[in-house]
Amino acid sequence: MASVSFQNIEKTFGTTKVIHGISFDIQDGEFMVLVGPSGCGKSTLLRMLAGLEEISGGTIAIDGRAVNDVDSKDRDIAMVFQSYALYPHMTVRDNMGFSLKLRKVNPAVITERVTKAAKILNLDPYLERYPRELSGGQRQRVAMGRAIVRDPKVFLFDEPLSNLDAKLRVQMRSEIKALHQRLKTTTVYVTHDQIEAMTMADRIVVMHDGRVEQIGEPLELYDKPDNLFVAQFIGSPAMNVVNGSLRRANGHAYVECGRVNWPIPPGPGADGQAVALGVRPEHLALAGAGRESVPGEIIVVEPTGAETELLVQVGDAQITLVTTGRPNVNPGEKVGVAIDPGAAHLFDAKSGQRLATA
Amino acid sequence: MKRALTEARLLLIGIPVAIWTLLPIYHLFLFSISTKDEAFSGRLWPEHPTLRNFSIVFHQEHYFLNHFWEQLWNSLVIAVAVGFLTLFIAASAAFAISRLKTRGGRAILNCALLTYFIPAAFLAVPMYKAMGTYGLLNHQSALILAMVTIAAPYAIWVLKQASDKLPYELDEAAKIDGASPLQLFRLVYLPLMAPSLVAVGTYALLLAWNEYLYAFLLLSKDTNITLPVALGHFLSADDSPWELLMTTGLIYALPPAAIYYTFKRYMVSGLTSGAVKS
Numbered sequence A: 001m002a003s004v005s006f007q008n009i010e011k012t013f014g015t016t017k018v019i020h021g022i023s024f025d026i027q028d029g030e031f032m033v034l035v036g037p038s039g040c041g042k043s044t045l046l047r048m049l050a051g052l053e054e055i056s057g058g059t060i061a062i063d064g065r066a067v068n069d070v071d072s073k074d075r076d077i078a079m080v081f082q083s084y085a086l087y088p089h090m091t092v093r094d095n096m097g098f099s100l101k102l103r104k105v106n107p108a109v110i111t112e113r114v115t116k117a118a119k120i121l122n123l124d125p126y127l128e129r130y131p132r133e134l135s136g137g138q139r140q141r142v143a144m145g146r147a148i149v150r151d152p153k154v155f156l157f158d159e160p161l162s163n164l165d166a167k168l169r170v171q172m173r174s175e176i177k178a179l180h181q182r183l184k185t186t187t188v189y190v191t192h193d194q195i196e197a198m199t200m201a202d203r204i205v206v207m208h209d210g211r212v213e214q215i216g217e218p219l220e221l222y223d224k225p226d227n228l229f230v231a232q233f234i235g236s237p238a239m240n241v242v243n244g245s246l247r248r249a250n251g252h253a254y255v256e257c258g259r260v261n262w263p264i265p266p267g268p269g270a271d272g273q274a275v276a277l278g279v280r281p282e283h284l285a286l287a288g289a290g291r292e293s294v295p296g297e298i299i300v301v302e303p304t305g306a307e308t309e310l311l312v313q314v315g316d317a318q319i320t321l322v323t324t325g326r327p328n329v330n331p332g333e334k335v336g337v338a339i340d341p342g343a344a345h346l347f348d349a350k351s352g353q354r355l356a357t358a
Numbered sequence B: 001m002k003r004a005l006t007e008a009r010l011l012l013i014g015i016p017v018a019i020w021t022l023l024p025i026y027h028l029f030l031f032s033i034s035t036k037d038e039a040f041s042g043r044l045w046p047e048h049p050t051l052r053n054f055s056i057v058f059h060q061e062h063y064f065l066n067h068f069w070e071q072l073w074n075s076l077v078i079a080v081a082v083g084f085l086t087l088f089i090a091a092s093a094a095f096a097i098s099r100l101k102t103r104g105g106r107a108i109l110n111c112a113l114l115t116y117f118i119p120a121a122f123l124a125v126p127m128y129k130a131m132g133t134y135g136l137l138n139h140q141s142a143l144i145l146a147m148v149t150i151a152a153p154y155a156i157w158v159l160k161q162a163s164d165k166l167p168y169e170l171d172e173a174a175k176i177d178g179a180s181p182l183q184l185f186r187l188v189y190l191p192l193m194a195p196s197l198v199a200v201g202t203y204a205l206l207l208a209w210n211e212y213l214y215a216f217l218l219l220s221k222d223t224n225i226t227l228p229v230a231l232g233h234f235l236s237a238d239d240s241p242w243e244l245l246m247t248t249g250l251i252y253a254l255p256p257a258a259i260y261y262t263f264k265r266y267m268v269s270g271l272t273s274g275a276v277k278s
Helices: A042-050 A092-102 A107-120 A136-149 A166-183 A194-200 A218-223 A228-233 B002-032 B052-058 B068-098 B105-117 B120-134 B140-164 B168-177 B181-192 B194-210 B213-218 B227-234 B242-262 B264-272
Strands: A004-013 A016-026 A031-035 A057-062 A077-080 A154-158 A186-191 A203-208 A211-216 A240-249 A252-257 A260-264 A274-279 A284-286 A294-303 A308-314 A317-323 A334-339 A344-348 A354-357
Touching: A004 A042, A016 A042, A016 A057, A016 A203, A016 A211, A031 A042, A031 A194, A042 A057, A042 A077, A042 A154, A042 A186, A042 A203, A077 A136, A077 B168, A092 A107, A092 A136, A092 B168, A092 B181, A107 A136, A136 A166, A166 A194, A186 A194, A194 A218, A203 A218, A203 A228, A211 A218, A211 A228, A228 A240, A228 A274, A228 A344, A240 A260, A240 A317, A252 A274, A260 A294, A260 A334, A260 A344, A284 A317, A308 A334, B002 B242, B052 B242, B068 B105, B068 B140, B068 B181, B068 B194, B068 B227, B068 B242, B105 B140, B120 B140, B120 B213, B140 B194, B140 B213, B168 B181, B181 B194, B194 B242, B194 B264, B213 B227, B227 B242, B242 B264
Parallel strands: A031 A186, A031 A203, A077 A154, A154 A186
Antiparallel strands: A004 A016, A004 A057, A203 A211, A240 A252, A240 A274, A252 A260, A274 A344, A284 A334, A294 A308, A294 A334, A308 A317, A344 A354
16 A cells, blocks of 8 residues: 655745645555646655655655655655666666665665566666666666666656657657556656646646646546636647636627627526636637638648648637648638537636636 | 967967976986086086986985985875875765755855965964974874865865766665665765866875975974975085985976876866866
8 A cells, every 4th residue: 555645735945935735645556647837846746755855834644654754765765857867887787776785685686676677677788788878768767667676655756758859758658657557556747748647647636836726637637627727738739718708698608709709508607707718729620601600710720740730810819720630721711610519618717717617 | 371370379388388397307307317527517418327316316325315215105105195084074075065965064165265365384383383282293194184284175175066066866866765875975976076086186195295394394303204305404415416306306206297197087177077067
């Protein structure tokens, strides 16, 4: 059993408070991703769990045991750093076995554990090499191997893929996910990349300015974002948001933005309320005849091969639209933009909180 | 054309400087292979070059050279001791200030550097008095301690700057792996600092090897003094054997040259790795 629990965690650097009362639990064996923009406090939270930062307030518990005053080495955790942090003067084998060597474990046991970890990560041919003789991806695998050898209760990953090129990142993502499925160790993974979060997590914690915005499964965050921040952070390209006034009349509802009226299904919200309407690019379509739509003008056409991204001017707003067809349109053309049913999100304009997902 | 002009200008400066630097050394060599009569003849090369002087020195056949080997040994022992002691103190201090980030570390660093405001020559007499109080006069440890005091601040400073260049994640990774500060120092820090350690150790060693003033003040017995001090006694007589003096000087200069040559790879990198903050 290796659950992790954060209770009312606070962190202050000098006089600046960076983390404001964060509480959540991680189940045993869960792959939890902390995601958010730079400076939101996710790395700080991870480092407090690792014991590399003092906890200013609250309690962190691993397996029900409070670890606030416990040394890093006694918390039974292993960490993979963004910059790998491999010991340059030791071979891959020595790097991976270092923690066991410090604990004066039997050399035969060390060799066995290192060999096993190397096999899992395909590092067998590199065991006698030095870190400077390895590529970025190989170094990252050595860093993971170093963590695996420790057989800890919790794996901590601090933006491990940020230093890799895009193609390698995609490959390593699936490798880490496969590793987790195989070892089933509780994992806390910090990243600023929402795609990594969506593809790898069992649950995601979206953080912003030292606070938790929303916790939930990836698709839950995608389908039902609690507030504007989560709505615009999750999903790529980002959700389109237009500000306007909600109008309800005769059973119809629409959002009035300047001269454009966006049709929405009936739901909560008062007439005249200032709202933000959010629709994901993939839930917009070029309207055929007879479909309820808003008028727009195409600004840019960006084909990516599998999809086509269109930048459309609708009223005063620029809307991104993604479609899988290959529409025969050109910049300057007038088109109609339609919202897929059930795909409009309404948020209160002032607080950013969700009113309804219609 | 412009390049040739720049080259010419540099050569114009470089050649005189080279001659200026090498001439005394050549002079030294000249004296050591000349006989007593020919030493001051002013020739570029002696008529009868001889190795007899070296023989006299090695066999301790002159009054002033009676304890040559013992004094050379003293120099060696003191220099090596200063090198290692300075290294130990500076490495530990740099580790504490740079990696452990102990409170007051910067203050200690600045205080240490403040000691350089007063030239070592001015501190010689107070040092004499201090050693007298401790009863260490005429004992080798007096000179060792004095030289460590002079060498340590600079050594700490260089090592601290070099330590700052090591990524801090290494310490964190080691901490999570379970390393105590002492294990971190021994297994991670020292191996990575090796070039700087070599450079600083060599610097301290050669500082002590070449020291005259403190050695002269703190040591007096013939069998205790270092070779430079013994050479100083040469000058007390009316009729000094200059050629023997130069020969001994040449012999004394060989170990530093050898050390510099062996570690020349580290000398520049080791000292400059702490110089520029990146």
